Amino acid sequence: MRTRERDIFRKYLERRGLKLTTERQAVFDELFARHEHVEADEILVRLRGKGKKISRATIYRTLELLVDSGIVGRVRIGEIGYRYERLRAGExxxxxxxxxxxxxxxxxxxxxxxxxxxxxxxxxxxxxxxxxxxxxxxxxxxxxxxxxxxxxxxxxxxxxxxxxxxx
Ligand SMILES: [Zn+2]
Ligand SMILES: [Zn+2]
Missing domain, CATH: 3.30.1490.190 (Ferric-uptake regulator, C-terminal dimerisarion domain)
Incomplete structure (x- = not known):
């Protein structure tokens, strides 16, 4: 699923001496499951709901990495903060x-x-x-x-x- 984007993300992490850990993979899967604009805390709630042990800090860090790698976009929502969405090449x-x-x-x-x-x-x-x-x-x-x-x-x-x- 989403092999191309996952490869981009994995290579991006490798260049920084980081690994595609199960936590990072879980955040990636959540964002790439569908096209939507979702808040970081919503991702946290969903992953916890699936029984995944993941900290809020890890989610925020992973989202920063995903945005920086260019495969995830960030939309500023006033004072509330940001929402995140998957991006696809050419779209x-x-x-x-x-x-x-x-x-x-x-x-x-x-x-x-x-x-x-x-x-x-x-x-x-x-x-x-x-x-x-x-x-x-x-x-x-x-x-x-x-x-x-x-x-x-x-x-x-x-x-x-x-x-x-x-x-
Ligand atoms: Zn309205
Ligand atoms: Zn959008």
Missing amino acids: HHDHLICNECGRVIEFFEPRIESLQDDVCERYGFLPLSHSHQMRGICRQCRPRTSVVEAVASAERAKAGRRPHLVH
Whole structure:
């Protein structure tokens, strides 16, 4: 299962003198079982539920390694922290993140992709990867969120980038 990504991860670990331990393998399996955006603590709960003895520190360390090896992506969710997702070569998407319910919506927009290439070209910059996120209020949350509440919510989220508010 997921042999290609596992090989990439194993080689990445080897270059750092690390091994693909059963704990690291368990975190890998959990992330690559399906496509989702999952929090580290959720992985901890699931693995404990399967009777695996694994510490929170090991999960966080393993997630750092997975992200650094390039096979796992990390989406910043306001103050709550991060969610993680498996990445597959040749597949790319960006995210809309709801400040109210934390929903993560994936999108792919060829015009944004090609505009980013234009920007890189202008600066003579070789792009290797990018992550594009817009924060706001999702369709489900909009009916019960006024613009005033939305602004307050954006302040609460203290996002690194300017929130994209919908009216
Ligand atoms: Zn929402
Ligand atoms: Zn995603």
